[in-house]
Amino acid sequence: MIKPFSLLKKNDTPPEERFRDQVVWITGASSGIGEALAVALAGHGARLVLSARRQDELRRVADRCTDAGLDQRSVLVLPLDVTDTDAMPAAVDSVLEHFHQVDLLINNAGLSQRSLCKDTDLSVYRKLLDVDVFGQIALTKAVLPLMLERGQGHIAVTASVAGKVGVPNRTGYCAAKHAVMGFFDALRAEVEDDGIQVSTIVPGFIRTAIAHNALAANGEAFGKDDDYIEGGMDVNEAAQVILAGLARGTREIPVGKGKEMSALWAKRLAPELVFRMTKKLR
Template sequence: MTVGPTVWITGASSGIGRALALGWAKDGARLILSGRDRERLGDVAKEAGGETLVLPFEVTDHEAMTSAVERALEWSGGIDVLVNNAGISQRSLAVETALQVYRDIVEIDLMAPIALTQAVLPHMAARASSKLVFISSVAGKVGVPLRTAYCAAKHGLIGYADALRAELSASGVEVHVVVPGSVATNVSRNALAATGAKRGVSDRAIDNGIPPDEAAAEILAGIAAGQREIIVARGVERAMGEMRRTPDQLFDQIADMVAKGYIEKMEPQPS
């Protein structure tokens, strides 16, 4: 019997993360499900069925993350797909927003996925056929009001992913950036307000957004098709994402630079 890929998803207890887990489970994937809520992760594992490891940890806790990587590799023998999905949004005007909100969102939405990716990168690169998936946002392409911290973090995540893709372009490791618009999740309800408190209410755009299972289906199809940038949005959000889409020709040009020795040319020359 063919063994499916091992897929590690952060933020897997709800929303896009949960929907991706269920979608991959249908294709026979072995799942590692991470988030903060063990009970909710367990519910997703039961719904997914199959071979599943529930691995809760707080993404900003470096020691817990390091232990989670060790446990994940011990259980799986290697990660085929890492989905950096865990994150938090914002709903507040910049002029009213405490600096700590910026620190918290950048730590959760940018530094945490970088830290986890860096920890598993040597193992994934050795497999030569693995995939790194970064869930950013249309707000990672466009400056959206009430989300200055979120935009900063999500723009940064795309920058990290694009540079990493270039470095790995000859390794067989694929890097996919997902750019969702409004998806009907708890993202707005869980967003940070100006003081850093949880907002606690949703908004119409999110409530009328794309159902998570439809968003997940588009993401899975894009990954299967080898799309490096996957825009999952409707209407004006789709139009904004497409206006700021990075052309495939540019990705190819940067990969060609790497193939022609760009990295080697940057190495210090002997004096």
């Protein structure tokens, strides 16, 4: 008998107990935060659905998960492009056929940007919104009815400090992450009383390939790292912070260790100070 996965009441149950045997679907699972979450959850005994576009990388992550203790049947590799909304009903059916339910959906797929507005092609903005916003909404809408029918479940999304504070060279990324914060905050208000928990994950600078894979002004990969990301929190440490927050049922989970995290409260208390400081970020 599967244990119910209701996180509406905060508790101190550790992740290694909270996630055991739970079905967790992670998008963007082929690298970065998604990969780190998958491996950590494998160590906690969760049953995993790993989605991203690159099947070979997903299989690599799946191997890491089995090395962490899961049997192969407990890891479903499910390639998915979150912009292909027509593919989502079949993807949900595949998950239900394999695991029969979804306890936790982590909408983690995403793209960043490194280009000034004046140089950026409009197609870049459209792609950022398609991947970072509409892809998250579409999969959430596909999974939400299953959770509402059961009267329990948890939906999370990887947002960003950029969803709270606007910074140079990321106008499209900031727009997308602001939209994500608004959508999932509103969704929480709609469904929390129906037994569905909604968490927004708010990372600062985390050491991943996000800058290298970001879109340049012409839509090609930026192809460079930046000092802010290189000096950020270790991705495995970030995963542990995220899972601790999800296990507690925290609605908004800040993740990071640098000065950027102070912007989350400074934006509310001293917005003019934040506006002056962000002009210096390049």
